Amino acid sequence: MGIIFPHLIKILMPNKTFFWFFLPTGLAMILFIGLPIISTGIQSFYAQHDQVVKEVKKCDPFGCTVSIVVDNEETTKIRNAKPLGKFNAFGTYTDRNHLAVDEIKKFWNETESFGAFVDQVTNLPFYKALIFTLTYCLFVTPNVLLLGFIIALSLNAVARKIRGPLIFGTILPMIVTPLVGSLVLFWMIDSQGIIGANIQNLMNDPYLSLKSSKTLTWITIIIYGIWHHSPFAFVVFYAALQTVPQEPIEAAIIDGASRLQRIKHIVLPHIYPVVTFVALISLMDNFRVFEPIIGFSAEGSAQSLSWLIYDNLVNEEVILFGSAAATSMMTIIGIAILLAPVLIRTWKEFKTAR
Amino acid sequence: MDYGLDTKSTRLKTFNTIFIITWLLIACFPFIWTFWGSFKVRADFFSRSDWWYAISAFNTLIETGGKFTTNAYTEAWTEGEFWKASKNTIIVTVFVVSISLFLGTLGAYALSRSTEKYAFWILMIALIFRAMPHITLVSGYLFPFFELQIWGILPTTIVVLVAINQPFTLWLLYSFFKTVPKELDESALIDGCSYFQAFRHIIMPVMWPGVITAGLFSLMLAYNDFTVTALLLNQENHTMVPKIQSYLGTNQHEGNLMWAVSAVVSATAPLFMLVMFFQRQVISGLTAGAVKG
Known part of the structure; x- marks a missing residue:
């Protein structure tokens, strides 16, 4: 057979x-x-050792003084014996630099209005970073989808012959690494760069600069994010547009549907699965934002979760493994929450397919 | 999508043209400007007094006697040791790409040919792994790598980058292998080939477009990486991107900004050329996961 x-x-x-x-x-x-x-x-359950201190008695003709100094030898010994640090259970998670449970309780009891409470909480490092990360995702992702779709529609209407170079120009922001992309923009927007200087002239304010304002910094980083990610959305949408069937569109034209109606009722439904794909990928990428913060030297006014981890890991005195790990675990949980709807949907599809 | 029946109004056409030109300007001008500025001195490109100096080259003329200078390049490449960084980048990129492709093609081939349930779950796990922010993984590596004393060297970074790259490579190649008809290798198997022989002699020869696309993406990941290379390599072994960051300087230490500018151009130019050459493959790779399903 x-x-x-x-x-x-x-x-x-x-x-x-x-x-x-x-x-x-x-x-x-x-x-x-x-x-x-x-x-x-x-x-994440361990914290670095405290320094061992010892009392040193110093005597001179005028009497004896006791001073407390760091016992370097003893400290190194403990560090070498237990390099991971001391067991801290959930201590790192709840400390001031992470979930700050005690501080929040204190703020809740002490502050008078809810607004003041929110103000206090959002000044804590972890919550500050969380809010920036979420704001970034919230503003960048939809705009990336929108801009990418508009560019795709627009390029799709151009004569085929000149599309190649146009596509190349469009995808440039995406292929450079975020650090380089943000630097290139930063050098223009900075007060000594071409755009920054001209805005200063235009607004007649010689002290106007990116670093001076938190809002401006956030807006710049968000604009950078849209600039960097839109080409990806464009490429995927552009490819999807090539697969839209022609017959229904022709029928719609004969029936007198306007351009907008055709996009809404024929094109969009057809590329809908691709839209979710782009949204998901771009959400995942935006959630890990951190290189632009370095590129724009915006550490002062914008910190993301990934940046907090990076900052702990490049700490000069002693690398804060525990702290970095705790933030990492919470970032992973954040990613899991973002991914959950997709995973659940795929699992359901998989179950029905069986 | 050239609609035969669709006639566009001239107003719409003009609007469309203006939009595309504006977008292209936004997308490309920063790079053109940086390229232009890299041939100026710092006092011109980052002028405190007048931004027009960047175009008129006022200080460049005074300092070097010409309107353009390549000083920033020569200094960054020699004094700034950018040659070393680019050598490291080449080593890392070549190894990451070849190892990634070797592991990825084998794994993705098996995934595309298996009908078992676990193949589905492996792909799902790979998707979750793909979503992990690299910095969280790095925070997992640092401590064990210090303890094992393999921190700071190129081989460790290469292996880490290969692993980080696998989920994406697997997904990409999986969708490509799915497009190769099963009958092709099945007939080889019936003729008495082993799976490996069928893979090696029948499937790989028709897979080149997919392999090139996957290779390009591995290359871009290895070439562009900052998180892993900045934290897992010591100063001596830094690749280009962390090197650029080190030129920026910190608050305590004044960096050499013009070195950074010329280094950015030096690092970006080869990438742009490569993408120009392989544009078709890049686009097919980006859409493979999305459009083919």
């Missing part, structure tokens, strides 16, 4: 073959993505 009709036999890849094919990549992912997440989890 199989020899006469080879297309009728269904060949299943044996589990053993699958295993050997998948082993290298699986191992790489387990070792360097799976384990680090566990490692982060473990580290």
Whole structure:
């Protein structure tokens, strides 16, 4: 049977073959993505050792004084014996730099109005970063979808011959690394750059600069985000537009549908699945925003969750592994919440498919 | 989408043209401007007195005697040791791309040919891994790498970048392998080939477009990475992007801004050229996951 009709036999890849094919990549992912997440989890329950202090008695002809100094030898010994630090359970999660449970309780009891309470809370480092990260996602993602869609529609109406170079120009902001992209913009927008200087002239305010205002910094970073991510949305939408069937559109034109109606009732429904895909990817990428903060030197007025982790890890005195790990774990939880709807939907589809 | 029946009003056409020109200006001008400015001295490109100096090259003329100067480039590449950074970038990129493709093609081929349930779950897990912010992974690496004393060296970074890159490579190549008809390798299997032989001699030769796309994306990831390279490499082994950041200086330490400008141009130019050359593959890669489903 199989020899006469080879297309009728269904060949299943044996589990053993699958295993050997998948082993290298699986191992790489387990070792360097799976384990680090566990490692982060473990580290988040530990905090760096306190310095060991000792009393030193100093005597001179006028009497004795007792001073407290850091016992370096003893400190190093403890650090070497237990490099991970001391066990801290959820201590790092609840401290001032993270969820700040005690501070929030205090603010709740002490502040008079709800507004003042919110003000106090949003000044805590973790909440400040969380709010910036969410604001960034909230403003960048929809605008990226919109701008990307408009550019795709617009380029799609241009003669085919000149589309190639136009597409190349459009995707430039996306292919450079965020650090370089934000630097290139920053050098123009900064008070000594071409745009910054001209805005100063226009507004007649020689002290107007990006760094002086928190709102301006946030707006700049959000604009950068839209500039950087729109090309991705454009490329995907553009490709999707090529697959829109022609017949219904022609029928709609004959029936007298306007351009806007055609987009709303034919084009959009057709590319809807792609829109969710772009939204998801761009949400995931926006949630990890951090390089533009370095590029725009905006640490003073804008901090994101990823930036907090970075800051802990490049700390000059002692690397704050525990603190970085705790923020990381909460970032991962944030990502999980973002991804949950998609995963649940896919799982349901998978179950019905069976 | 050239609608045969669709006639556009001239007003709409003009509006469309203006919109595209505006967008292209926004998208490209910053790069053109940086390229232009990299041939000036700092007092011109970051002028405190008059931004027009960046165009008239007032200080560049005084300091160097010409309207354009390549001083920033020569200094950054020699004194700033940018040559070392670019050498490191080349090493990292070459290894990351080749190892990623080797692991990725094997894994994605198996995923695309398996009909078992676990293949689906592996793809889902890969999607979750893809969503992990790289910095959270780095915070997991640092401590064990210090303890094992493998921090700071290129091989560690290469392996980490390969692993971080796998989820995306797997998804991308998976969608490409799905488009290669199963009958192709099945007939080879019936003829007595092993799975590996079928993969090696039948499937890979028709997979080149997909492999090139996946390779390009691995290349862009390795070439552009900042998070991993900045935190896992020591000063000596820094690649281009962290090197650029080190030129910016901190509050305590005045950096050399013009070095950063010329380094940005030096690092970006090869990437742009590559993308210009492989534009079709980049676009097919970006859309593979979305459009083909």
